[in-house]
Amino acid sequence: MSIRDLLSPFSAWKNILRDPVTIPDPLNDRPGSDRYRGFHQNDNEKCIGCGTCEAICQNGAIDMLPVDSVATKEGDSGLRPRIDYGRCCWCALCVDVCMTGSLTMSNEYKWVESDPDAFRFTPGVDKKFWDNSELGYKRPEEHRLVSPERIEMREMNVESRIDSFAEIVHGYSIEEAQLEADRCVACGLCIATCPTHMSIPDYINAVREGDYEQGLRLLYETNPFSNVCGRVCTRKCESACASRHEGEPIAIRWLKRHIIDQIPHEKYREIIGDPEPSTGKKVAIIGAGPAGLTAAFDLVRKGHEVIVYEAKAAAGGMTRYGIPEYRLPYDALDRDIETIVSMGVQIVYNTRIGADIPMQQLTQDFDAVLLAIGLQEGRQTRIPNSDHEKVYRAVDLLDKITAGEEFHLPHCAVIIGGGNVAMDIARSIARLQKQQYGQVDVVLTAMEEQQHFMADPDEIKEALEEGIIIQDQCGPQGCEIDQSGKLIGLKTWKVLSIFDSEKRFAPVYDNGDETIHACDTVIEAIGQFSDISLLGDELTEKLEWNRGRIQIDSDGRTSESWLWSAGDCVNGPDVVHAVADGHRVAASIHCYITAD
Amino acid sequence: MADSISGKEKLQACTTLREILEQATEFERTARDFYAELAPKVSKKIRYLLDELVIEEQAHYDLFTDLADKPEVAEQIKLEIMTPPNNKRFSDCIQLPELGDKPDDQSILQYALGREQAAMDQYNSLAESAPEGPIKDVFTFLAQEETEHKNELEKIYYEVVHSGGV
C-alpha cells in the first residue's frame, strides 16, 4: 500500500467535465448497422412460397399461409411466410436458405406497438415502413446453404456416340444420386406441376435413404412408365423446381431413372403387388402407347379384364416408334411394358381397329372402350413442290428406323422444324450417315430463334455437338427442283419476328433475305395429327368435337357414354401427360363399369 | 381465281361508295355460302373450321351492309384506316389447293387463306389506282379488313398444322 493507492482513485474526478456518452434520442439517432439483422422484407414477386424458410426455422417462427394478393400458379404455391416475432431469434437462416433470394432483412429494429399480435405479420404483404429499406442483412453471394449446382450427369462423349444408337446418358451412381437428392428442399412445388402428380419429394427422399424399393413403390403409385419418364420426360417438374431460381433445378428425371436402375426388373412385380380379384368386367383399349397402357395397368389392378389392340408389331406407341434408341433404349421401354403385361393386360398386336376389327364389334364385346391412338401422322408444310418423293415426314422415317425398314438414307438432309421430333430425326439421320457414309450432313431449319425452339435445350446442345447445323429464323417457302425433277434444296426466307403481342403466330418475313439450303432430301417435322378414320362416319358424326379433337369431359369421357379418349390424341404430344390421362380415364371407366 | 378477276372488273366499274360496298358485300355472301355448303360434307372433326369461316364471312357481310346504309360512312372509314394492319405475308407460301369433296383441315385453311390473300391484293391494287377521295378510302378500308382476317387465319393455321413437332 502506498500513498499513490490513496490518491489515485481521485483521478475519477476528471470525468466531471466529460460529456455524457449516452445517445439522447436513440429512436432517431441510432439506426441499425448496414448489415443489421432487423425486421424481414420479402419481395413477393420473387417469392414462390416454397416454404424452405419455414422448414429451416429452428424456432418454428415461420408459417406459410395463403394471402389474398398472391394467386397459386405453376411454380408458386401462393403461400407466403408469416413471421412470429415472439419466436424469431433473428438468426437469418431463412434469409440464407431462401431459394429465390426474395427474403431479406432490413436494418430496422425499433418498432413499438401496443398490440402484441401486430408482431406476427407477413413481410411484403402487410406493409411496413421498412419495406423499402436498402440496408440490412442480405445473403452474401458465396454464402450458400444449398448447393446451386446440379451433379453432372455422365454421358457418352461426342466421338463415341455419333455413330451409335447406344444410350447416351449413363445414369447416376448411388453417391451422385444421393448428393443430388440432398439438394432437394422438398417444397413439393413439382408435385402440383407434374401432370400425373408424382410424389417427387418422397421418392427423392427414398434416394437419400437408399430405400429403392420404397422409391419404386412410390413411382408405380402414379406412373407405370418410370423407365420411360426417367429418360425422356418433358419434366415440367424441373421448371417449377425451387432450386432453379438461384441455381440449377434438381435433376428429378435422372433421380427417377436412378431408382428404376437400382431395382432388378424381376423384383418389380413383387414390390408392386398383385391385382385385385377379378370383377368380370371387360374393357377394350385402342392403342398400346403410354396413355392406353397406363389405363390398362390401373384397370387390370382393379380386377377388370383389359384387352389392348395395337396396330403395330410392338407396344409403346410414340415412345417406341418416335423416340430414338439413344434417348430411350427399347429394353428400358420393354421393362415398363413387361411389368404392365405381367399384371394381366392382354395386348393384341398387328390389329388395326376399323380395318381388322370394326369399332361396333368392340362396343358389343366390352363394357367400355378407350381410344388412345396418339398422334401418328406427320403434318406437311404443303409449300410448293413439297409433294416431291424426296420430301418425307419425320414420324414416318423414325417409324422406319425403329421397325428396321429400309429407306433411302439422304446424303444431305434438310429438316424443317425446331421441336424434339425434328431433333430426333436430325440426330438419327446423322448417326446413320456417320455409319454408312462416314460423315454427317444435316441442316435443321426452323422459324423460331434457337433459344425459343420447342425442343429441349439439351437436345439442341447435343445436336450441335454431333455436327448438325442449325439455321434458325428460316421460314420454308418452297422445295427447289432442277430440270430433271431432282430435289436440290429448300428455299427459306428470313423470319424477322414470329409471334404477335398476344403470343399468337404471326410471322414477319424479310423476303429479300432468301436462302437455298442445298440437299437431296427434305424432312418435315412441324407437327402431327391423329388418323381417326377408325371411328367410321357414323360414330364421327355422333361424337361431339372440339376444334378438331374429340370433345371429352374432365374425366376423359366422350359424348358417347361407353367411349373414353386419352393421351396425345386429345392433349397433344407429351408422355407424362398421356400417363396422367391414362390414370384419369381409368378411374372414370372403373366408376362407370362398377356403378351397379 | 376466276371469280376475283371478274370481280375486280366489276368493282372498277363502280362509281359510288354504295356500289363498291354492295359489290364487296356480294363477294362475302358467295364465300359464306360456299363454306356453308361445304360444311356438312367434311368430317365432323374439322367442321368447326368451316363453321367459323361462315361466321366470319357473315360478320363481314353485315359490316359492309351496315356501312352502305349509313350516310356518315365516309367519315367512319377515314377513322378506320388511320391504323392499317400489317400484312404478315406468311400465306405467300401457301399453295391454293383444289378443294375436293373431302378436304382436310389444312386444305380448308389454305383455301381460305388464298381467298383472303386474293381479296386483299385486289382491294389494295384498286386503292392504289383510285384517285384520292372517298373511293380510295373505301378500297383501303376493305383491303384492311381482309388483311386482318387473313392474319387471324394464319394464326389458326399455325395452331392446327405446326403443333411444334414435339
Added chain:
Amino acid sequence: MTYQPDRSQYPNKKADGSLDIDLKSGKFLKLWQGPQHPGITGNMSVELTVCGDEVVEGITHVGYLHRGFEKLMERRTFIQCFPIVCRICVPEPDFNEYCYAAAVEELAGIEAPEYANWIRTLILEMGRINSYLMYCGGQAGSFGMGVISQWTTYVRDLMLDRFEELTGARIYHMFILPGGVRDRLPEGFAQRMEETLCEIESTMSDVYNTMYCNAVFKKRSVGVGVIDIDLMDAYGVTGPNARAGGVAKDVRKDQPYLVYPELDFEPILGQDSDIYTRADIRRQDLLQSVDLVRQILAKMPEDGSLMAKIPSVMHWKIPRGETYIRGECSRGEYGYYLVTDGSGYPRRVNVRGPSYTHAMALLERMIVNLNIADVAGLMVSLHTYPPEIER
C-alpha cells in the same frame, strides 16, 4: 496484509467428517446469497451457513437458468443448431459458435477457409475483450465501486458497435457457422476498430488508476480468495484463475487452433493466486487481446473465401464419430464434445464450460472461512457465467 479469520467459532466435525451444524443452537445462521442479489454473478445462488460474519459452509444452487440446449440440439439439424449455441453463454457467445462449427467441420471432414479463420480469431478476441470489460465492472462493483462498471459498459458498447457492423447483431452474433463465416469485414472496419481499441486502452488506464491502484480494492482483494496451487488440477481450474497462480495454462498456446500460431503473444502469469492477482491477470489479458486484435487486422489477408463448400444443409447427415473441440475463452478452457451417429442430428452435445467447475465445486471449497462481505468479491473473481454452467 492477510485476512486472518477467528477459528474459534468453527463447527466441530462429526465422526463421518461432515460439519456439526445445529441451527437451533443459535450459533449459526442460514443466509441465501442470490439468485436475486447484486453480488451474485448471475442466476445462481449460494446457500451460506454463517457463524457471526464468517461463512462456515456454502452450497451452490444452480438450475434457475436451465434451458436444455444440449437436449434441444439433439432434435435439430446441424444447421439449426448453429443459431442456438451462442445463447449457451450470453456474455461471450462466440466461443460456442466457434467450438460448435469446428466440431461439425471436423466430423464432416470440412476445412474452413483461411480467411474465415482469421475473421473467427478476430471475433473471438473481440469477445474476450468484452468479457473482461464486463468482469472489471463486476469485480469493482462487488467491492462497492460503481463507477468502474459504467466506464467499462460504455467501452464494451463501443465494441458491440464493431460487432454489430461486422456480424449484423450486437450480442448473439450468429456469424461463425459450420464451413466458415457469414461475411467479410465491412469497409473501413480496421480504422473504426482502432478508434475503439484506443478508447478501451484509455478507459483501462483510468480503471487501473481508480481500481487497481485503490487502497480499498487492494485491502479487500490482496491475499483473499487464494486458490491453492495443489487444488488447480484436482478442481480443473483453467484460464486466468490458473495463470494467476503461476500455472501456465492457455489452450491458445498449449494446443493452438485457428490462426493463433501466427500471432505473437505469451500467456500472462501471476503468483499470488488471490483476488487481486486474478483481477490483474485479466486486465493484462485484456490489453493483450487489444494487441492481438491489432495484430490480426494487420496480418490477415485482404480477401479470401468465406465459406468452404458444405453439404446441402436441409439434409445434412454426418457420419458416425465423436470429437472434443476446445479453446481458450476469457474464463479458461471452453470445449464442445460432439457425437454424431450418421443421422441428420447430433447424437449428443456436451458443453464444457469453465464456469461449471469454477462456480460450483471450487467456490464451495473456497467460500469457507470467508467474511460474508467478501463472498461477492470471491465469486466475481472466479469470473463465472451461470448460463454456461446450466446450458
